[in-house]
Amino acid sequence: MxxxxxxxxxxxxxxxxxxxxxxxxxxxxxxxxxxxxxxxxxxxxxxxxxxxxxxxxxxxxxxxxxxxxxxxxxxxxxxxxxxxxxxxxxxxxxxxxxxxxxxxxxxxxxxxxxxxxxxxxxxxxxxxxxxxxxxxxxxxxxxxxxxxxxxxxxxxxxxxxxxxxxxxxxxxxxxxxxxxxxxxxxxxxxxxxxxxxxxxxxxxxxxxxxxxxxNGGVEEMQRRARRRAGALYDLIDASEGFYTNDVDPKFRSLMTIPLRIKGGDKELERRFVEESSAASIYNLVGHPLFGGLRVTVYNQLPDEAVDILLCFMREFERRVK
Ligand SMILES: Cc1ncc(COP(=O)(O)O)c(C=O)c1O
Known part of the structure; x- marks a missing residue:
């Protein structure tokens, strides 16, 4: 204690x-x-x-x-x-x-x-x-x-x-x-x-x-969080409205990132969850009360998991857009 x-x-x-x-x-x-x-x-x-x-x-x-x-x-x-x-x-x-x-x-x-x-x-x-x-x-x-x-x-x-x-x-x-x-x-x-x-x-x-x-303390966790969340937001913003996150950039979370597909297309979001689960990427469903999708990037998540998710998101967008 x-x-x-x-x-x-x-x-x-x-x-x-x-x-x-x-x-x-x-x-x-x-x-x-x-x-x-x-x-x-x-x-x-x-x-x-x-x-x-x-x-x-x-x-x-x-x-x-x-x-x-x-x-x-x-x-x-x-x-x-x-x-x-x-x-x-x-x-x-x-x-x-x-x-x-x-x-x-x-x-x-x-x-x-x-x-x-x-x-x-x-x-x-x-x-x-x-x-x-x-x-x-x-x-x-x-x-x-x-x-x-x-x-x-x-x-x-x-x-x-x-x-x-x-x-x-x-x-x-x-x-x-x-x-x-x-x-x-x-x-x-x-x-x-x-x-x-x-x-x-x-x-x-x-x-x-x-x-x-x-592993470098909280300073390193902050650098890591900025890099990982930054890559996710960059992908979202570059998708020209395919993926969206409406939070003011000044306040975008580095830990919990809600997103929508085509402004909240439920069928596409369901497909995204189904296909990502099939690719062993889990827990992307948004909060039950709010719907949509959510990526949680807590400290314990390995960097590779974020890289794999980024690849999946790019590929899903390319196929479905
Ligand atoms: C910001 C925040 N505060 C409080 C809580 C509630 O914590 P607990 O479920 O441990 O009571 C949560 C749970 O997700 C949370 O995200």
């Missing part, structure tokens, strides 16, 4: 005034834990950025404990871009502002850590589908959390990096111990032992972190 937290601190350059917590329940646990630990009182204001699927899910859970408000008018952005940081407006007395660093389903990613103005509420970021793919400036955030099911290993755990001054004071009396930052941070003889830990998940995370460190 201690080694895994120290390794996470080392590979992500987490400053000493942040606690590394290994908790249960994935991203969904944090959707509740964040308001429970930061709200201070029931119904306190909390601000949310963006219109993506996971932002809405996080806001829905927070609304059980907080008065949730969106910081910028986002519906007109049509899930293809994030509101400009300069347009984020904060509620009077907001206890935190929440953003989703990579909208896994919508394929929208913040590539920079936002600088909020002096006096802004602490920034809380869901890094579930992007942590370990790039360096992060933690000083810009009050809380960064990531479910372990993407770049971090098997699902079930959640890593929460919490600025120490945010632990304790804002905790609502109803906070279950299992979701309490304070209980996790202050357990004895070591942190994160408030209840029996998920030893399997923690050991797997440790192996992932060791592998990452041995």
């Amino acid at each position: 201690v080694d895994t937290c120290n390794l996470m601190r080392e590979v992500m350059s987490i400053p000493p005034n942040y606690e590394v917590l290994l908790m249960h329940g994935g991203g969904h646990a944090m959707f509740a834990a964040v308001p429970l630990n930061l709200a201070g009182e029931m119904g306190a204001p909390a601000d949310f950025i963006g219109d993506g699927f996971w932002s809405k899910r996080a806001a829905g859970e927070a609304s059980k404990y907080c008065t949730v408000r969106h910081t910028a008018e986002t519906s007109s952005l049509n899930d293809s871009m994030y509101p400009d940081v300069a347009d984020w407006k904060f509620s009077e007395g907001a206890k935190y502002v929440h953003m989703t660093a990579n909208e896994t389903i919508n394929g929208l990613e913040f590539h920079e850590d936002p600088s909020l103005p002096e006096g802004a509420p602490p920034l809380v970021a869901d890094f579930t589908s992007t942590l370990l793919s790039r360096p992060v400036d933690f000083t810009k955030y009050g809380v960064v959390y990531a479910s372990t099911g993407k770049n971090l290993g098997p699902s079930g755990l959640v890593v929460a990096v919490v600025r120490k001054d945010l632990i304790g004071d804002g905790e609502l009396p109803i906070t279950p111990g299992i979701l309490s930052f304070k209980a996790a941070a202050s357990s004895t003889p070591i942190a994160n032992l408030w209840n029996t830990p998920n030893v399997f998940g923690i050991r797997a995370l440790q192996l992932v972190l060791e592998d990452l460190k041995a």
Whole structure:
């Protein structure tokens, strides 16, 4: 446990005034834990950025404990871009502002850590589908959390990096111990032992972190992600509308790339999935709620898999266009 937290601190350059917590329940646990630990009182204001699927899910859970408000008018952005940081407006007395660093389903990613103005509420970021793919400036955030099911290993755990001054004071009396930052941070003889830990998940995370460190760290993961996603977007853009991805180029995700064929031709998309599966290329179906196709390029995916997919996509386009 201690080694895994120290390794996470080392590979992500987490400053000493942040606690590394290994908790249960994935991203969904944090959707509740964040308001429970930061709200201070029931119904306190909390601000949310963006219109993506996971932002809405996080806001829905927070609304059980907080008065949730969106910081910028986002519906007109049509899930293809994030509101400009300069347009984020904060509620009077907001206890935190929440953003989703990579909208896994919508394929929208913040590539920079936002600088909020002096006096802004602490920034809380869901890094579930992007942590370990790039360096992060933690000083810009009050809380960064990531479910372990993407770049971090098997699902079930959640890593929460919490600025120490945010632990304790804002905790609502109803906070279950299992979701309490304070209980996790202050357990004895070591942190994160408030209840029996998920030893399997923690050991797997440790192996992932060791592998990452041995293979160039997050800087190398970022170079790799840019190269791989860049090649996919180049192919999409060069296809003259055969493949499309509608996300504003500034926010195109390097990890999760949704795409359509001929603007959403269901029959062609079905054929693409059938033929790619026959060629042993799997998991290209979009989220069940959104349809279309999606390429996920998490750290563990070998470069060869991306090369093979690119060949398949070129060949499919040539045959079908
Ligand atoms: C951005 C984001 N946040 C939260 C979650 C939920 O994580 P979990 O299923 O571990 O609760 C997901 C799952 O895909 C996600 O992509």
